[in-house]
Amino acid sequence: MTVDDNPGPTGTDRREARRVPRWRLLILGGTAEARALAAAVTARPDVAVASSLAGRVAEPRLPVGEVRIGGFGGAAGLAAWLDEHRIDAVVDATHPYAARMRVSGIEAAATAGVPHLRLERPGWTAQPGDRWHRVPDLPGAVAALPALGRRVLLTTGRQSLAAFAPLADLWFLARVVDAPDEPVPAHVRLLRSRGPYTVDGETDLIREHRIDVVVTKDSGGALTEAKLTAARRLGLPVLMIDRPAPARPPATVTTVDDAVRWLDRHLPAG
Ligand code: NAP
Numbered sequence: 001m002t003v004d005d006n007p008g009p010t011g012t013d014r015r016e017a018r019r020v021p022r023w024r025l026l027i028l029g030g031t032a033e034a035r036a037l038a039a040a041v042t043a044r045p046d047v048a049v050a051s052s053l054a055g056r057v058a059e060p061r062l063p064v065g066e067v068r069i070g071g072f073g074g075a076a077g078l079a080a081w082l083d084e085h086r087i088d089a090v091v092d093a094t095h096p097y098a099a100r101m102r103v104s105g106i107e108a109a110a111t112a113g114v115p116h117l118r119l120e121r122p123g124w125t126a127q128p129g130d131r132w133h134r135v136p137d138l139p140g141a142v143a144a145l146p147a148l149g150r151r152v153l154l155t156t157g158r159q160s161l162a163a164f165a166p167l168a169d170l171w172f173l174a175r176v177v178d179a180p181d182e183p184v185p186a187h188v189r190l191l192r193s194r195g196p197y198t199v200d201g202e203t204d205l206i207r208e209h210r211i212d213v214v215v216t217k218d219s220g221g222a223l224t225e226a227k228l229t230a231a232r233r234l235g236l237p238v239l240m241i242d243r244p245a246p247a248r249p250p251a252t253v254t255t256v257d258d259a260v261r262w263l264d265r266h267l268p269a270g
Helices: 011-019 032-042 074-084 099-112 138-147 158-164 199-208 226-234 256-266
Strands: 023-028 047-053 066-069 089-092 116-119 131-135 151-154 171-176 188-192 213-217 237-241
Touching: 023 032, 032 047, 032 116, 032 256, 074 099, 089 099, 089 256, 099 116, 116 256, 131 138, 138 158, 138 213, 138 237, 151 158, 158 171, 199 226, 213 226, 226 237
Parallel strands: 023 047, 023 089, 047 066, 089 116, 131 237, 151 171, 151 213, 171 188, 213 237
Antiparallel strands: none
């Protein structure tokens, strides 16, 4: 066959060629932002996206695309995984309080020589009328709580329940996605639920259980913000546990759109 006889790639061949992704992206997930980023990047046919979840939640909300579940075995395990899967960029979109994973992600990306971005939504900002008491960490919250109220809406997650359990003079409505493995003491009532929440719903919940203080992490975002508005309307104090300090300041953005722009620079199309 002469060169002229060769018809060259057919339309189908060209479409097939475009389907082979040129880049591989790992998103460390477990947040709404991580799911939104996976959905946004899936629009690019030249990028294959894998999302990673810790496996803490029995029925997690899954992002689109490939998903892997479970820890990597620390920074060294993640670095090996990045090599093995020929990952070109890592976006750590884990929750602001997932402090260990954040450190692991930075170290592993440096070891593997892969660009790394932290996507972290901003914390909440107090409004006029808010009665927020900020504490640096969980032990600080346990120490401060008895001075603020007796009937507590506790929204800091299943893993924090054990820290508050010794406060047996207080009563807790503990809102969790999944029940803890261990039974809870009599002064803790579990409420299994998952956001988003509305201001009216949160107001009703607070009134129904005669809550007089709300305990929360400074998670930020709209999905769980309604409790803060409800507490403001009802004049209740809020005990706000600050975010863990960043381990090292990596490249950080606060929105999914900015993360997409960062990826466009680091994984260029064409
Ligand atoms: P963490 O303390 O920072 O992580 C503990 C260990 O869990 C990590 O060392 C890692 O294990 C594994 N891990 C965490 N995130 C992972 C991920 N996305 N993919 C694979 N392994 C992961 O985190 P955490 O506070 O327990 O949170 C666990 C997950 O829940 C995170 O993905 C986070 O986005 C989500 N989440 C957390 C909160 C919160 O308040 N902490 C709230 C909502 C959602 P190895 O060291 O073995 O790799």
